[in-house]
Each structure stands twice: as structure tokens, then as C-alpha cells.
Amino acid sequence: MKTIFSPKQQEHQGQCEFYNGAVVEGYENTSRATFITSRIEEVRLGPVLDPRPQSLDTAKRIHSTAYLDFTASAWRLWREAGRTGTALPYAWPARGRYKDVAPDSIDALLGLYSIDASTGFVEGTWEAVKASHDSALTAADLIIEGEQACFALCRPPGHHAGIDFNGGYCFINNAAVAAQRLMDAGASRVTILDIDYHHGNGTQEIFYMRDDVQVVSLHADPRNDYPFFAGYADERGSGSGEGFNLNLPLPDGTDWTQWESALEFALGSIRQRGPDVVVISLGVDTFEGDPISRFRLSHSHFPLIGAHLAGLGTKTLFVLEGGYAVEDIGVNVVGVLSGFEDAI
Numbered sequence: 001m002k003t004i005f006s007p008k009q010q011e012h013q014g015q016c017e018f019y020n021g022a023v024v025e026g027y028e029n030t031s032r033a034t035f036i037t038s039r040i041e042e043v044r045l046g047p048v049l050d051p052r053p054q055s056l057d058t059a060k061r062i063h064s065t066a067y068l069d070f071t072a073s074a075w076r077l078w079r080e081a082g083r084t085g086t087a088l089p090y091a092w093p094a095r096g097r098y099k100d101v102a103p104d105s106i107d108a109l110l111g112l113y114s115i116d117a118s119t120g121f122v123e124g125t126w127e128a129v130k131a132s133h134d135s136a137l138t139a140a141d142l143i144i145e146g147e148q149a150c151f152a153l154c155r156p157p158g159h160h161a162g163i164d165f166n167g168g169y170c171f172i173n174n175a176a177v178a179a180q181r182l183m184d185a186g187a188s189r190v191t192i193l194d195i196d197y198h199h200g201n202g203t204q205e206i207f208y209m210r211d212d213v214q215v216v217s218l219h220a221d222p223r224n225d226y227p228f229f230a231g232y233a234d235e236r237g238s239g240s241g242e243g244f245n246l247n248l249p250l251p252d253g254t255d256w257t258q259w260e261s262a263l264e265f266a267l268g269s270i271r272q273r274g275p276d277v278v279v280i281s282l283g284v285d286t287f288e289g290d291p292i293s294r295f296r297l298s299h300s301h302f303p304l305i306g307a308h309l310a311g312l313g314t315k316t317l318f319v320l321e322g323g324y325a326v327e328d329i330g331v332n333v334v335g336v337l338s339g340f341e342d343a344i
């Protein structure tokens with residue numbers, strides 16, 4: 001299987017986040033990608049290729065132009081305000097209010113376009129975000145050109161980024177942009193299956209009113225964990241999107257038996273839909289050793305996930321999301337990909 005990844009993605013580095021009442025080093029760090037590419041080489045999964053240059057036209061069909069413009073200029077605005085360190089918000093608009101204000105202050109803009117204080121900007125953030133997006137689009141193009149499966153090694157990740165907000169270490173929703181590209185290239189139905197530990201609230205929002213892209217997600221019950229305000233089982237889509245969003249929230253401490261039966265349910269719903277392509281939002285923060293998560297999958301389960309996914313028999317685009325047990329992330333991510341390849 002081919003992997004798409006750019007060294008430019010590593011320019012998002014050294015950022016801090018707000019966690020448990022303190023400012024700490026970002027969990028979403030460069031070593032994540034390094035461990036994954038090392039493991040890819042070790043097991044000879046296939047070549048790691050640079051993305052092709054991509055325009056933002058497809059991203060503009062997913063995100064608002066104002067949001068993308070802000071994301072591209074946030075670091076410059078932060079520097080012009082005389083700041084150093086990580087650009088993080090500290091104030092947010094209250095629910096349902098202030099809809100029409102357009103503040104100038106970088107502090108206001110950081111809050112306006114975000115949902116949390118985990119998603120900081122540093123000098124290389126935009127370049128990395130753009131390159132991560134290019135990797136997802138290039139992988140989608142390879143699928144369009146005939147590859148059966150491809151891996152977009154996206155960092156920063158994407159599934160928490162919505163139409164006009166960042167969050168959860170995500171800026172551009174890579175999986176959503178890739179799904180849009182697949183639709184634009186003539187797919188009649190695409191499914192995004194999100195197996196990250198956290199609910200992909202951004203992906204859900206983007207496709208909530210749409211029936212062309214089905215969104216299915218297994219995740220920690222949002223009553224207990226981030227993103228808290230979306231991911232509930234009764235969120236099923238609306239308008240023509242009704243019935244095309246499926247949330248399967250799982251309790252704290254979920255083990256392989258419980259997780260696998262939720263996966264089988266998800267796969268049943270995807271088979272019924274019959275997509276041309278499945279995009280997997282691939283997070284491995286379901287691993288028992290993950291420092292910010294509370295599920296109990298072990299190393300041996302990740303190849304089994306890959307085998308289950310291969311059973312769908314559809315073209316499959318893997319897009320990296322979370323996974324913070326960095327020493328294990330390579331084994332776990334490549335475990336899914338090898339398990340998939342061994343089963344097709």
C-alpha cells in the first residue's frame with residue numbers, strides 16, 4: 001500500500017495545549033509521524049510518497065472561505081500583536097449569540113474560529129496543515145486513478161475541524177475534503193467510517209444535511225469524553241441527510257469484544273448503503289496505552305480491525321487521525337494497514 005506524507009507536515013511542532021488546568025506540550029507531536037514512517041519501512045508496507053501540489057478549491061467546498069483565510073493568517077496576526085509562543089484562544093462566543101460580529105483582535109478571532117484550547121498555532125502550522133490536506137487529496141486521487149487502497153499519513157489530523165472551526169488538534173478536515181474529491185470525481189456514494197477514540201464532530205457537522213456521504217463513527221460516549229457536545233446516538237442527520245449519520249458511543253473501559261461488536265454493526269450499516277469508496281478516519285487512540293483515552297484495545301487487535309475493513313470489499317482510503325502512545329503508534333497504525341492487505 002502506498003503512503004502519502006510530506007516532511008512539511010512536521011513544521012507544525014513545539015505547540016502547547018491547555019490540559020487538566022495546565023499548559024503542557026502538545027500530545028499531537030512530530031514523533032507520531034516519525035514512528036509511523038519507521039514502522040512502514042520496517043515491515044515494507046510500501047513506498048512513502050510526497051503529495052502532489054493541490055489547490056484549496058475542494059477545501060472551500062467543505063470549510064468557509066473566511067475560516068480558511070483566518071487559518072492561513074492566524075500566526076501572522078499573532079506575531080503582529082507582538083506575541084510569541086503558541087497562539088491559543090482564551091475567550092469564545094456564547095451559544096447562539098454574537099453571530100454577526102466580526103472582531104479584529106487575534107484573541108477574538110482565535111475564539112471565534114475554535115471550539116477548545118487544544119488546537120494551537122505555531123510558525124509552521126499553516127504550511128503543515130496545507131501539506132496534510134495535500135496528502136489526503138493526493139491519496140484520494142490515487143484511489144480515483146485505480147489504487148484499491150491508500151494511506152494518507154495526515155498530521156495535523158482533521159476530524160474535529162468543522163465548517164468554520166478548528167478543535168482537537170485539527171484545522172482542515174482531511175477526510176471530509178478527500179470524500180468531497182471522491183464525490184466530485186464521480187463516486188455515487190462515499191462512506192466515512194471514523195474509528196478514532198474521539199467522536200469526529202467536525203465530519204458529522206459537515207455532512208449532517210447530506211445524503212451523498214454517509215458518516216459512521218465508533219467513539220467514547222461524549223458524556224464522558226471530548227468533544228462532549230456531539231456524538232450522541234440520537235444524532236442521525238437532518239433534512240435529506242436524515243439516516244445517513246450513525247453514532248455508536250461506547251462506555252469507558254470498552255474492550256475488544258465490545259468494540260468489535262460495534263464495528264460489526266457499523267459495517268452492516270455500510271454494507272446496506274453500498275458505497276463505492278470507504279474513507280477510514282484512522283485513529284489508534286483506542287489502544288490501552290493511550291495517555292489521553294480510556295479504551296482497552298491491545299496491539300494484536302489492530303490487524304484484526306484491518307481484516308474486518310477488508311471484508312467490505314470496497315476501495316478504501318485510510319486517513320490518519322489520533323493516537324498518542326507514540327512508541328506504539330507505528331505498530332498499531334501499520335497493524336491495521338497490514339491486516340487489511342493480508343485479508344484482501
Ligand code: OKP
Nearest residue numbers: 017018019118168198226322
Ligand atoms: C484528537 B483526536 C485537552 C486534551 C484533550 C482534545 C482531544 C483531541 C483528540 N487538551 N483534548 O480525535 O485524536
Ligand code: ZN
Nearest residue numbers: 196197198322
Ligand atoms: Zn482521537
